[in-house]
C-alpha cells in the first residue's frame with residue numbers, strides 16, 4: 250500500500266508569530282468597527298466547520314493577534330481587547346502577542362460574556378461572523394453576561410477586507426476512501442441514517458462537520474493540515490438523497506469517480522438558498538452548526554429540531570473493516586516507532602540531540618514506511634522541563650538540547666490510507682531520578698488498569714476515568730487533562746462523541762476507539778505520559794456461566810514502554826503479567842516488520858520486567 254510520502258517535511262519549526270503586527274491591525278479593525286457603528290467584534294480561532302485545525306485563510310485570530318494556538322477567542326472593543334486562552338496556551342499567548350494591545354485572559358475562569366458585560370459601553374452592539382460561531386456558543390456568551398443584555402449583531406467579517414494577502418479558501422483534491430477500508434458503501438450509510446431521520450419525523454439533517462461528511466460519503470480530502478477531510482456542507486434528506494455543497498475544483502475532472510449518481514453536487518454559494526427551500530422539521534446540531542445555518546432556516550420559516558449530527562455515533566462505532574484498517578495502521582506505525590526508539594536510545598545518551606532532531610527523525614521513520622499521508626497532529630517532543638508543557642510544540646525559539654538524564658516525552662501520530670495513529674512514550678536518556686520513576690510507574694499502573702478494565706454495558710467514559718488516576722491520587726498526584734479521546738478511522742485524531750474524562754457522558758459501545766493516556770507533569774522538571782489506542786469490544790465470556798455480558802478493551806498500539814523508567818516493585822502481579830504479555834505481543838507482532846538491528850533492540854526492550862527483580 251505504497252502511496253508515496255509527501256515531498257516536503259510536514260512539521261516545520263519557524264517562529265511565525267510577530268507580536269509587532271498586532272497593534273496596527275487592531276487599530277484598523279477598530280476603525281472599521283467604528284465606521285459600522287459597532288462597539289466590538291468577536292474573532293474566534295474557528296472556521297465554519299468548527300474543526301481543531303483551520304486553513305490559513307481562516308486563521309484570522311493569528312493574523313490579528315499573533316497568537317498561533319489551536320483554541321482562543323479575541324474580543325475587540327474600542328478601548329480594550331481581550332484574548333481568551335485556556336491554561337495550556339497562557340505562556341504562549343503572552344509570548345506571541347503585544348502586551349500593550351491584547352490582555353491575555355484565563356479561559357474559562359474569566360468568561361468572555363462576563364468580561365464583555367463589564368467592559369461594554371451602555372447600548373453598545375457587538376458584531377460577530379455568523380459562520381464562525383455556533384448557537385450554543387452565543388447562548389453561553391449571553392448567559393455569562395448575566396443581567397446585561399448583550400446585543401450581538403451578525404455581520405460580514407470585517408477582518409477579511411483588512412487582510413490584503415488573505416489566502417484563498419482551501420481547494421485540496423478529494424479522493425475516494427476505498428469501500429474495502431470503509432466497510433460500508435455510502436448509499437448504505439445514507440439509507441441507514443435516513444431511516445433514523447424518518448423515524449424521528451425529521452425531513453432532513455444539515456451536516457456541517459467535515460469529518461461527518463467525509464465518513465458519510467466515503468471521501469477524504471486535503472483542505473486542512475493533519476486531517477484528511479473535505480470542507481463542504483451537506484443536506485441529508487429523509488429519503489436518503491444527499492446534496493453536497495462543495496467547490497467543483499476539489500472534485501477534479503471526473504466527479505462521477507468520487508460520488509455515486511444519487512449525490513447532488515452544488516456550489517457552496519447555493520447552500521443558503523437551498524436551506525431556505527427545505528421543508529421542516531430539519532435536524533441541526535446546535536453545538537457545531539454555524540449560527541448562519543440556523544438563521545437561514547429560521548428566516549425561511551423552516552422548523553429546526555436541535556439534535557446531534559446524525560453521523561457522530563455511527564462514525565464512532567467502527568465496523569470490522571475500519572477496525573482492521575486501524576489495526577494495520579498501528580502495526581505499521583509501531584514498526585516505525587520501534588526503529589525510532591532504537592535510534593533514540595542509541596543516540597540520545599551521546600548528547601547533542603535537540604527536540605527538533607527528535608521530531609525530524611521520527612517523521613523520517615514514518616516516511617520510510619512508504620505509506621505516510623500526513624502527521625495526525627504536530628509531534629510533541631518535550632525534553633526535561635518542556636515535557637511538563639502538555640501541548641508543547643517545539644519551535645526554533647524553544648528548541649532544547651537533550652541533556653543525558655532528561656526524560657523525553659514524545660506524543661505523535663500519523664495518517665495512513667487505512668488508519669490514524671496516536672501514541673505517546675516517555676523515554677529515559679540517562680540516569681533516572683527516583684521521583685520520576687515512581688511517577689512513571691504510577692502512570693503506567695493507571696494505564697494498565699484501564700487497558701484491563703471490564704465493565705457493564707452502559708457506562709460512560711467518566712465512569713472509567715478514575716481507573717487511570719487511582720494510583721496517582723493515592724500519592725497526592727493527578728493530571729489536568731482527560732484520560733482519553735475518541736479517534737477517527739483514517740479521519741480526525743480527536744473525534745467525538747465518546748471520551749474518557751470527567752466530561753465523558755456518552756456510553757461506550759463496541760467499535761469505539763479511544764486513547765488511554767494518563768500522565769504526570771512536574772513543572773520545571775519533567776513530564777510523563779504513556780498512550781495507547783484501545784478499541785471497545787464485548788468482553789470474552791468468563792468460565793462462570795453466571796457472568797453478565799461486559800465490555801472491555803482491545804489494545805491496538807504495539808510499541809515498547811521504556812522499562813528503564815519502571816519500578817517493578819510498585820507493580821502488582823496482575824500488572825506485571827499484563828506488561829510482560831503486552832511486551833511479548835509487541836515483540837511477536839513488530840519484529841517481522843523491522844530490520845534485524847531493530848529486532849535485536851526490540852528483543853531487549855520487551856524482555857519481561859519480572860526478570861529485573863531476580864537480577
Ligand code: ZN
Pocket residue numbers: 660661662671672673766780
Ligand atoms: Zn497523543
Ligand code: ZN
Pocket residue numbers: 671734764766780
Ligand atoms: Zn491522544
